[in-house]
Amino acid sequence: MxxxxxxxxxxxxxxxxxxxxxxxxxxxxxxxxxxxxxxxxxxxxxxxxxxxxxxPIRMSPTGFKAFVAALSRPASAVPEMMELFRRSAPWETGGAGNES
CATH class of the missing domain: 1.10.1220 (Arc Repressor Mutant)
Structure with missing residues (x-):
């Protein structure tokens, strides 16, 4: 067998x-x-x-409290993102990442 x-x-x-x-x-x-x-x-x-x-996402009561606390804090600027927002888009300037 x-x-x-x-x-x-x-x-x-x-x-x-x-x-x-x-x-x-x-x-x-x-x-x-x-x-x-x-x-x-x-x-x-x-x-x-x-x-x-x-x-569903599962977490401990302590983890959930930390998660809610993080969401409740005021937003803060991320320097790298602010720099990206200041740049002109390549299609607006005719070049990749050129500043106007």
Whole structure:
């Protein structure tokens, strides 16, 4: 009697329109990935996004108090962000990051 072996990989089959396959293949080629790797990565990323939206965030009462306290403090300027806001956009000046 042979012993069942736990498989690390499980097949997944999909039927897709030719246009979808063409888009997937083009994107996979741009990333230097196989179709399988590209689709697997995209599917897992999408699944993680859905799960992160659905799962509640849990924290201790002490952690929650610290979180609320941080949100309640007055905002303070971040010098690096203020510098970015002072700069003209590249499309406004004709160059990358040039000052007006």
């Amino acid at each position: 042979s012993r069942a072996v736990d498989r690390k990989e499980h097949p997944l089959s999909m039927r897709l329109p030719e246009a979808d396959i063409a888009i997937i293949d083009r994107a996979a080629a741009l990333r230097g990935r196989s179709r399988t790797d590209f689709v697997r990565e995209a599917a897992v990323r999408a699944a993680e996004d859905v799960l992160m939206e659905a799962l």
